Amino acid sequence: MSYDQIDAPAEGEKITYDEESGLEVPDNPIIPIIYGDGIGKDVAPVAQDVLSAAAEATGRDINWFRLYAGESAREKYDENLPEDTVQALKDYRVSIKGPLTTPVGAGFRSLNVALRKKLDLYTNMRPTYYLDGVPSPVSDPEEMDMVNFRENTEDVYAGIEWEAGTDEVEQVRDFVEDEMGFDSTIHDGSVGIGVKPISEFGTKRLVRQAIEYAIENDRDSVTLVHKGNIMKFTEGAFRDWGYELAEEEFPEQTIDEDTLWEEYDGEAPEDKVVVKDRIADNMLQQLLTRTSNYDVLAMPNLNGDYLSDAAGAQIGGLGIAPGANIGDGRFLAEPVHGSAPKHAGKDKANPSALILSGKILLEHIGWQDAADLVHDAVEQQISSKRVTYDLERQVEGGEKLAASEYAEEIIDRIHELA
Incomplete structure (x- = not known):
């Protein structure tokens, strides 16, 4: 496979995809990486090292394929999103990127959105869970263990x-x-x-992914979050199509909330996922007041943006919030935070969000043992109070590390845990 100004690694194999069996992943996959803009140039290389260490500790090998978008692409190609990058992301299917900044007047509303549209990555998935030792503005942050499925294209x-x-x-x-x-x-x-x-097609393929995730990961519920009391024919339709999809495609695995109370007195059977819905503004306050009642949320694009950031605040902020964009046979991990250009090149930005986005990538390709190593090593490192500046200034007795030092200690912990 040839490209204009980049060459794929000589070693490693492609991840392939079959509509029936899904992704087929070798033990030595080629995985594209875009470092991104601003702090991306600081956090992406060290996150890459952490993910490589987790792969090697479980007997595998990641062959990284550097791609370009944003500032680095302008330097190399004189454009923000070259065809080389888009084609390689399509060819190699599973990838990861740092934050990108869209310059004013650059032709795209957002490079991140442009990538999602070009690759038809119609789901933005953001797991939100608490890591021991992270300062939080709420009293019981450990109650948050939620996965947000945000529609990406409409x-x-x-x-x-x-x-x-x-x-x-x-x-x-x-x-x-x-x-x-x-x-x-x-x-x-x-x-x-x-x-x-908001379309029936776009809604149903998002809700399908959310329900499949809930079933595969033993989650109790999927909540459709909408403003259908006001926008009846867009967000109200999102709600109705979501319930319709559950009834059509998952009748044996799901029940709605009415059935839960009418037939089970509010106690869901272990083999059922409860599909329910909440008005978006009500859901924002229930994130705080009834956090543990929610597992998986499925939402239109704007609601998903608001809700996932609000959920992230409860577990310590976007500096540790991971994310991923998912389509049919394609996947692009990315952190939730932006490029923070004023901190670029200082080796100080927290790489945890990108590292944990890589954890989602490892889970997506079936390397759960490697993903667990990443999670446990990051949590241990944060609990040790030897952290980057953003956490150190909030932790009593904390010790400030450079981003590269922080990542090196996470790698040491991976080796100890393996």
């Missing part, structure tokens, strides 16, 4: 909008008011207008 993030003062927005206004009859909904004067698409 909703307001589809980017269908028109700017105030343009001919296009006036055409849309005229159509809405004159043709559709909504003559009292848009104020006079300058106005921006956007369209919020």
Whole structure:
């Protein structure tokens, strides 16, 4: 397989995909990595070393394939998202990236969103769980053990909008008011207008992934989070299509909340996943007041953005929040946090979020033993209070380490645990 300005590693094998059997993963896979912008250049190389150590400790070998996007791509290709990068991500299927910054006027609303769309990575999965030793603003952060499934391609993030003062927005206004009859909904004067698409197809494939995850990982419930009391034909439809999908494709494995109370007096059978729904604003407060009642959340794009960040705050913030983008036979891990350019090149940024995003990658390819090593080593390191500056300043008796030192000690712990 040839590319314009990059060469795949000489060693290693491709991960392949079959629609029936899923991913087929060799013990020496080639895995693309994009370092990213800002602190990505600090945290990605050390996260790469940690993941390599976990693979080697379990008798495997990762062959890394460096790709370029954002600033590094502009230097090498004079563009933000070269075709080499997109094609290699498609060819090798499972990959990881650091944070990317989209420059003003660069042609994309977001490089991260552009990658998700080009690869049809329609699910953004964000596990949120507490690690011992992490300072938290809540009294019982250990109650949080939740996995958010956020739809990645639709909703307001589809980017269908028109700017105030343009001919296009006036055409849309005229159509809405004159043709559709909504003559009292848009104020006079300058106005921006956007369209919020939510489809049956997009909803059902997201909810399918969420329910499959819940079944495979012995989770008790999947909650559809929506604002369907107000947006009845978009977010309300999301709720209805979610229930419909559960009934159509998982009738033996799922029950709804009405059935839970009518037939089981609120005690779900061990072999059933309860599918329920909550209004988004109510769900935000239930994250705090009834944290342990929720396992897997399935949400449209914007709700998923808000809810996952709010959940992340309860376990210590986005500095340790991992994430991944998932499609059919393709996967791209990434941290939730941004590129923090003012801290770039200082070897100080916390690499935990990217390392733990790599843990999701290891789980996704079936290397659970390696993933467990990563989790346990990171947790032990944080509990030791020898941490990067962001945690050290919040931990009594903490000792500040550079990002590279922090990662080296995690690797030492992987070796001890293996």
